[in-house]
Amino acid sequence: MIIGEVTPDKEALVRLMVRGPGGQEREVCAVLDTGYTEYLTLLPTLITALGLPYQYSLPMSLADGSTVQMRVFDAAVVWNNRERSIPVQETDGDVLLGMSLLYGPRLLLDAVDGGHVAISDIP
């Protein structure tokens, strides 16, 4: 099970370990974003620090109807104590955790300050 919490700013946060190909790793604080279809966004500085290899660029649509091109890099995350290979999208904004990474288990959260966030297997 993966656990996190809801902050007073109304964000559901979980901590996630991200790894690069050379063994570098960093823990990130990610906002669960069910409006985000892909896996994970990271800042350019962290992508560089982890030595993540570039893969390709994708067009993504934003809530305001505009389109942005986002660069995609290969990374590994520790998910439920197991390492998963995922594509990471480069962004200048916050670390977002999207539906492709969340896909599969059950997400439960108590939508109050300090509320519990739990990601676990669907029984």
Next chain:
Amino acid sequence: MTPAQPRYGAQETVRRAEELYAQRIRPQVEAQHRGRYIAIDIETGEYEVGDDYHAAARSLLARKPSAALGALRIGYATVGRIGGRTKAVRQ
């Protein structure tokens, strides 16, 4: 193995992928693969279709490790979204 630095910037990558798709690839794939993802070598026009863009990209790289990759979603203006809702392109 993909290079550490892209040969093309993000805008150029998407522009080339969309151009190749519109000019050469679309008639071959759109009717049958709407909603699936396509990885395109933006220098040669070779491509692979997959259930997600990562799978499509890996398929193309497996047979052509030096490919300069772009990726699109068939029948959609974008591959994914941050916020809002997914909209297909009207045929």
